[in-house]
Every structure is written in C-alpha cells, then in structure tokens.
Amino acid sequence: MKIDVRHASHADAVRGYDTQTLRRHFLVETVFADGEIRLTYSHYDRMVIGGAMPLGESLTLTAPKAVGQETFLAERELGVLAIGGAGRVVVDGNAHELRKYDCLYVGRGAGEVRFESVDAAAPAKFYLVSTPAHANHPTVLLTRDKARHLAPGDAATANRRAIFQFIHPEVCQSCQLTMGLTMLETGSVWNTMPSHTHDRRMEAYLYFDLDADQRVFHFMGEPQETRHMLVANEQAIISPPWSIHSGAGTKNYSFIWAMAGDNKSFTDMDHVAIGDLR
Ligand SMILES: O=C[C@H](O)[C@@H](O)CC(=O)C(=O)O
Numbered sequence: 001m002k003i004d005v006r007h008a009s010h011a012d013a014v015r016g017y018d019t020q021t022l023r024r025h026f027l028v029e030t031v032f033a034d035g036e037i038r039l040t041y042s043h044y045d046r047m048v049i050g051g052a053m054p055l056g057e058s059l060t061l062t063a064p065k066a067v068g069q070e071t072f073l074a075e076r077e078l079g080v081l082a083i084g085g086a087g088r089v090v091v092d093g094n095a096h097e098l099r100k101y102d103c104l105y106v107g108r109g110a111g112e113v114r115f116e117s118v119d120a121a122a123p124a125k126f127y128l129v130s131t132p133a134h135a136n137h138p139t140v141l142l143t144r145d146k147a148r149h150l151a152p153g154d155a156a157t158a159n160r161r162a163i164f165q166f167i168h169p170e171v172c173q174s175c176q177l178t179m180g181l182t183m184l185e186t187g188s189v190w191n192t193m194p195s196h197t198h199d200r201r202m203e204a205y206l207y208f209d210l211d212a213d214q215r216v217f218h219f220m221g222e223p224q225e226t227r228h229m230l231v232a233n234e235q236a237i238i239s240p241p242w243s244i245h246s247g248a249g250t251k252n253y254s255f256i257w258a259m260a261g262d263n264k265s266f267t268d269m270d271h272v273a274i275g276d277l278r
C-alpha cells in the first residue's frame with residue numbers, strides 16, 4: 001500500500017503556481033493500480049482519497065504511519081464507491097457485495113477491511129474517501145436506488161446531470177463525511193457552473209466514465225484567480241476550501257464528490273456569478 005502525503009497550500013501561494021506545480025499539489029494521476037491500494041493523504045481536513053483495485057488476491061487496508069493508529073479506521077470513517085467490476089468489501093469478516101455505482105459506508109472502529117474482485121479479468125475498482133471521525137456509526141451498504149436523487153441543469157447550458165447523494169444526512173449517518181455521484185447526460189459537459197466555494201468544507205472529485213482520449217478541464221482557484229488542470233479518466237482532484245471547483249469535459253463523464261469539514265449541509269454554498277469569475 002502506498003500513501004502520498006499532500007500538505008495544504010495557501011491561496012496566496014497558489015497564485016504563483018505553474019501548471020506542473022498545480023498538478024503536483026492538486027491532481028492525483030494514478031488512483032487505481034493493478035492489484036494495489038493507493039492512497040493520497042490531504043492535509044485539507046485530513047481527507048484521504050484513493051483506490052483499491054484487487055485482482056486475484058484480496059487487498060487489506062493497513063494503517064500507514066500518516067494516520068498514527070494501529071488500524072486505519074481506529075479514528076476514521078470510510079466511504080467506498082465501486083466504479084469497476086463486481087467485488088466485495090469484507091469488514092470484520094462481513095462481506096458486502098458491491099456492483100458498479102454501489103456505495104459502502106464503513107463506520108469508525110471497524111477492524112480489518114479487505115477488498116476483493118469477483119472476477120480478476122473484470123476487476124473491481126473501489127474509490128475510497130476517509131476522514132477523521134469521533135463516533136462509531138453503523139456500516140451500511142447503499143445501492144444507487146437508496147441514494148437521494150436530484151436532476152439539475154439544462155441542455156441550453158450543457159449541464160443536465162443526475163446527482164446521487166449516498167453519504168448524506170437524509171440517507172445514512174456519518175461524522176463529517178458526505179459523498180455522492182454526479183453523472184452528466186450525453187451532450188452535457190459542465191458540472192457546477194455557476195460555481196461556488198464553501199470555505200467550511202474541502203472537497204475532492206474523482207472523474208471517471210470518461211473515454212481514454214477525452215479530458216475534463218477542471219477549474220479551481222479563488223473566484224477572481226481561476227486556474228485549470230487537464231484531467232484524464234480515473235484521476236482525482238483535491239479542492240481546497242477557498243477554491244471554486246467546476247469542470248467542463250470534451251465529452252460527458254461522471255464524477256464522485258466527497259466533502260469534509262464543519263457541516264454536512266450540501267446546499268451551504270457561496271455561489272459565484274459567472275460574470276464575477278476571472
Ligand atoms: O458542494 C457540492 C459539490 O461541489 C458537488 O456536489 C456539485 C455537483 O456534483 C454538481 O454540481 O454536479
């Protein structure tokens with residue numbers, strides 16, 4: 001298991017970042033690697049994001065030095081969202097079967113967590129998001145029909161999309177983690193435009209279901225100092241609390257968003273009018 005630690009950047013410093021430096025701090029180029037668990041530890045709200053891609057053998061989530069505990073979930077909670085083939089997540093001996101677009105919330109205090117593919121030829125890819133937690137909530141499997149479904153956007157602004165809120169106060173309990181899935185309709189490419197910030201919460205995105213030769217222009221930065229990064233399929237971005245987060249694809253795509261911070265209120269956003277962006 002590999003973990004890459006990313007320290008937080010001040011907005012003032014980011015104004016001077018060139019493309020490579022932006023990517024080094026805010027883009028995770030390899031989330032899924034064959035037969036591995038790869039993690040990235042962000043110092044924004046200490047969110048850990050990563051991928052588990054088991055092949056023939058199961059993969060166990062161990063506790064790297066960065067989390068400072070005997071077990072990974074001793075003082076953390078975990079959201080798992082499946083984006084590949086069928087697989088299972090075994091939590092303290094209890095197997096949860098996940099198909100593509102199913103989500104598992106794993107509460108603080110869980111001991112052994114293992115990831116397995118049903119068929120190594122069509123491997124499972126489990127996207128992982130973990131945040132510090134100070135209460136134990138039940139581990140629960142959330143299929144897509146259990147998620148809260150929203151359908152925002154308009155074809156005229158190329159942003160018709162479906163939002164599925166999985167780890168959300170109306171769906172399941174968590175300490176600070178919220179997590180869900182947004183799927184752009186064919187011909188729609190914009191997510192989160194008009195954009196917003198929420199300095200109370202940081203956010204991370206995993207872009208996926210994007211053709212290999214297509215890209216998403218991900219926009220970040222202070223509203224009057226925007227920057228962009230070109231993101232390929234199955235790459236993730238870390239969004240600082242002070243940053244807008246929005247994207248336009250060269251084709252439609254899906255992404256998983258996750259947030260952590262002072263509240264779990266999805267609608268608590270500071271909207272930025274398109275005309276005010278620079
Ligand atoms: O604070 C919320 C997040 O930025 C995302 O949920 C937005 C999103 O999925 C979308 O607009 O498509």
Ligand SMILES: [Zn+2]
Binds near residue numbers: 197198203
């Ligand atoms: Zn947001």
